[in-house]
Amino acid sequence: MPAVVVVGAQWGDEGKGKATDQLGSRVDYVVKFNGGNNAGHTVVVGDEKYALHLLPSGILSPGCTPVIGNGVVVDLEVLFQEIDGLESRGVDTSKLLVSASAHIIPPYNRTLDKVTERFLGKRQIGTTGRGIGPTYADKMNRVGIRVQDLFDASILRQKVEGALAQKNQLLVKVFNRRAVDVDAITEELLSYAERVRPMVADSSLVLNTALDEGRTVVFEAGQATMLDVDHGTYPFVTSSSAIAAGACTGSGIGPTRIDRVVGVLKAYTTRVGEGPFPTELHDDMGEFLRSTGGEYGTTTGRPRRTGWYDAVVARYATRVNGLTDLVMTKLDVLTGLEKIPVCVAYDVDGVRHDEMPADQSSFHHARPIYEELDGWAEDITGARTFEDLPAAAQRYVLTLEEMSGTRISSIGVGPDRDETIVRQDLLD
Numbered sequence: 001m002p003a004v005v006v007v008g009a010q011w012g013d014e015g016k017g018k019a020t021d022q023l024g025s026r027v028d029y030v031v032k033f034n035g036g037n038n039a040g041h042t043v044v045v046g047d048e049k050y051a052l053h054l055l056p057s058g059i060l061s062p063g064c065t066p067v068i069g070n071g072v073v074v075d076l077e078v079l080f081q082e083i084d085g086l087e088s089r090g091v092d093t094s095k096l097l098v099s100a101s102a103h104i105i106p107p108y109n110r111t112l113d114k115v116t117e118r119f120l121g122k123r124q125i126g127t128t129g130r131g132i133g134p135t136y137a138d139k140m141n142r143v144g145i146r147v148q149d150l151f152d153a154s155i156l157r158q159k160v161e162g163a164l165a166q167k168n169q170l171l172v173k174v175f176n177r178r179a180v181d182v183d184a185i186t187e188e189l190l191s192y193a194e195r196v197r198p199m200v201a202d203s204s205l206v207l208n209t210a211l212d213e214g215r216t217v218v219f220e221a222g223q224a225t226m227l228d229v230d231h232g233t234y235p236f237v238t239s240s241s242a243i244a245a246g247a248c249t250g251s252g253i254g255p256t257r258i259d260r261v262v263g264v265l266k267a268y269t270t271r272v273g274e275g276p277f278p279t280e281l282h283d284d285m286g287e288f289l290r291s292t293g294g295e296y297g298t299t300t301g302r303p304r305r306t307g308w309y310d311a312v313v314a315r316y317a318t319r320v321n322g323l324t325d326l327v328m329t330k331l332d333v334l335t336g337l338e339k340i341p342v343c344v345a346y347d348v349d350g351v352r353h354d355e356m357p358a359d360q361s362s363f364h365h366a367r368p369i370y371e372e373l374d375g376w377a378e379d380i381t382g383a384r385t386f387e388d389l390p391a392a393a394q395r396y397v398l399t400l401e402e403m404s405g406t407r408i409s410s411i412g413v414g415p416d417r418d419e420t421i422v423r424q425d426l427l428d
Helices: 016-026 076-087 106-124 131-142 147-151 153-173 182-190 193-199 204-214 285-294 311-321 362-363 391-404
Strands: 003-008 029-032 039-045 049-052 063-070 097-099 217-220 260-266 269-271 304-308 324-328 337-347 351-353 367-374 408-412 420-422
Touching: 003 016, 003 311, 016 217, 016 260, 029 204, 029 362, 063 204, 076 193, 097 193, 097 204, 097 362, 106 153, 106 182, 147 193, 153 311, 204 217, 260 269, 260 311, 285 304, 311 337, 311 391, 324 391, 337 391, 367 391, 391 408
Parallel strands: 003 217, 003 260, 029 063, 029 217, 063 097, 260 324, 324 408
Antiparallel strands: 039 049, 269 304, 337 351, 337 367, 408 420
């Protein structure tokens, strides 16, 4: 049985939760390996809609063990709120595992995230202000606090004191804020210890043992390829590795264990926050995609920026992730359009680029080169085989598949679990 990595192939919000959820009944473990509660995904089960933020989507699949890997940064207050919300709706969360090596988002990092973003003014990144970036920075600066630190009060206090020695200087002298009290932070973090203790595990050992036993494990990325800290539109990116390689470092499994890498993308393109977006639409058509597609952030509620499908981005995502399959979502949103533009290349100062420009400045100045494809008027939400789609919708999918360099194995034709066309089983 395979180990499958599921990643976003655009700027996020592509429907990774639905893609992972489709595999759920046949999957033993679903692992979130990066990010925090700065991103979310919506899963629709029958008449029920679930907005997940920190928890892996496998939490909704009976028999599946959801795992928060070591590469995730965890806001424990948010984690418990999310667990309580699901349990109040009858969802069993008792199988959740949290890596002992995952880093905790302390309250002072939420404060720093917000004041730093305001301080940047026009150079703002578009952060959600949830302390994600500062916590990853602490991790790299070796002043972070991990889940395992909660179980030794003395060590926890030392680590909080060490982190605040510098941060309080910044808060007081640069941002004109009140200093944070070491004892208050330590006490707050310790208050979470007993509740989280039963969930804590050596997730690397658990997952490698599961793979040795032939279990199926899905590794689920937060954010997406174009927000990856190394390979995204830097500096307008997240603070972690959101590409397939991040599944290894963020969960403690080796690259030779991965069997398949699935990229999820929409039949058009969206992004949130600041940064370049070549196919962005600022007209009525952009608003049509936003309103018809329900393009508002699961976590923040922010309206998403919308644009046409970008085959250059798709080819780039295929390359840096080593994609074996694509899952296309929201094809139904395009229903009713007479013509559908698709970006096939960029014009940068009069020079055509068929691949992603190597430098950020060129990408910032990229202008899309479009080809128009025929649209369709028929309702496709009832389609369950590829042949059920109108001929124009079939051509749209096949053309994008050829442009993107990876087979499109699954097509979303509506928000519900069963509103999907499967062309290739992702676990076969």
